[in-house]
Amino acid sequence: MTEPSHWSRLDEDAARRREERRLAAMRARERRRIYIVIALAMLVLAALVGLLWPRDGNAAVPGRGALAIPLVAALFHPAAPAGPTGPPSHKPVPILMYHVIHSPPAGVRYPALYVPPAEFVAQVAALKRAGYHGVTLDQVRSAWSKGTPLPPKPIVLSFDDGYRSQYAKAMPELRRVAWPGELNLQIDLPPSQGGLTPSAVRAMMAAGWEVDAHTITHPDLTTLAAAALQREVAGSRRIIQRRFGAPVNWFCYPAGRYDPTVEAAVKRAGFVGATTTLPGWATRSDDPYRLPRVRVDGGTSPDALLGEIASERAAAPPSPSFGGAGGA
Numbered sequence: 659m660t661e662p663s664h665w666s667r668l669d670e671d672a673a674r675r676r677e678e679r680r681l682a683a684m685r686a687r688e689r690r691r692i693y694i695v696i697a698l699a700m701l702v703l704a705a706l707v708g709l710l711w712p713r714d715g716n717a718a719v720p721g722r723g724a725l726a727i728p729l730v731a732a733l734f735h736p737a738a739p740a741g742p743t744g745p746p747s748h749k750p751v752p753i754l755m756y757h758v759i760h761s762p763p764a765g766v767r768y769p770a771l772y773v774p775p776a777e778f779v780a781q782v783a784a785l786k787r788a789g790y791h792g793v794t795l796d797q798v799r800s801a802w803s804k805g806t807p808l809p810p811k812p813i814v815l816s817f818d819d820g821y822r823s824q825y826a827k828a829m830p831e832l833r834r835v836a837w838p839g840e841l842n843l844q845i846d847l848p849p850s851q852g853g854l855t856p857s858a859v860r861a862m863m864a865a866g867w868e869v870d871a872h873t874i875t876h877p878d879l880t881t882l883a884a885a886a887l888q889r890e891v892a893g894s895r896r897i898i899q900r901r902f903g904a905p906v907n908w909f910c911y912p913a914g915r916y917d918p919t920v921e922a923a924v925k926r927a928g929f930v931g932a933t934t935t936l937p938g939w940a941t942r943s944d945d946p947y948r949l950p951r952v953r954v955d956g957g958t959s960p961d962a963l964l965g966e967i968a969s970e971r972a973a974a975p976p977s978p979s980f981g982g983a984g985g986a
């Protein structure tokens with residue numbers, strides 16, 4: 659046996675180094691695979707926590723709509739539902755009031771109730787640019803009562819009566835920015851009169867919308883006898899609960915009309931609060947059965963809307979009754 663020559667030793671060294679490099683690369687690849695698996699597991703866990711955590715601890719079931727919120731929204735939504743995190747929030751929240759998302763037909767009785775789709779898109783973009791982030795009333799209530807997180811500038815977008823355009827125009831735009839809507843559904847508004855089909859309501863719930871009651875026939879509740887009042891208030895809640903499996907925690911007064919008798923009927927029916935048509939921001943110190951809203955009329959430019967929201971912050975709390983004329 660001869661000593662390996664200098665050159666063959668160098669060859670062996672080179673081969674050994676190559677082998678070491680190959681093993682090191684293999685180990686690095688293996689580590690990367692493990693990191694990726696851990697990262698994916700954490701994402702799945704975060705998604706499950708975000709999706710399954712009840713949106714309202716007082717509700718018996720988690721909001722069904724929450725289960726279908728897109729994964730990305732559930733992971734990165736700053737208002738993702740969470741457990742108690744601290745002292746109750748005192749943050750006031752503007753609640754916008756919309757009706758039809760469509761250009762007003764010629765000669766229509768209340769043209770101000772029509773916001774054209776392009777105007778709505780521009781308003782949502784302006785709200786987003788101004789730092790607002792859409793939330794639901796249940797999320798606001800949970801923040802006020804239990805300190806669950808709200809985005810820095812929360813805002814609720816509510817839609818009265820239940821028009822097809824709210825499904826066809828408002829829902830896709832809000833879904834694009836991962837914001838929920840608040841649907842104040844009147845039972846007796848059939849698709850033949852511009853109302854929503856049950857499957858449209860279900861699609862809105864699946865997009866994270868909350869469904870609230872707005873009576874069966876949209877009467878002036880302050881004029882009704884006890885039995886009719888109960889049928890319109892408690893009855894509409896039961897119908898929506900049965901038909902859509904929604905908790906229906908909130909009520910919305912038709913044409914904004916209410917008085918202490920109507921308010922008592924809303925409380926008795928199990929609602930946690932109600933929205934009016936009176937101007938202002940909803941605050942924790944308000945009577946939750948008289949939450950004010952910011953009315954959005956057709957023809958409101960994005961800047962005018964931001965101005966209205968800002969100026970209505972100083973409005974006085976709604977009075978114990980309201981029976982003014984007009985509105986829907």
Ligand SMILES: [Zn+2]
Nearest residue numbers: 818819913986
């Ligand atoms: Zn209405």
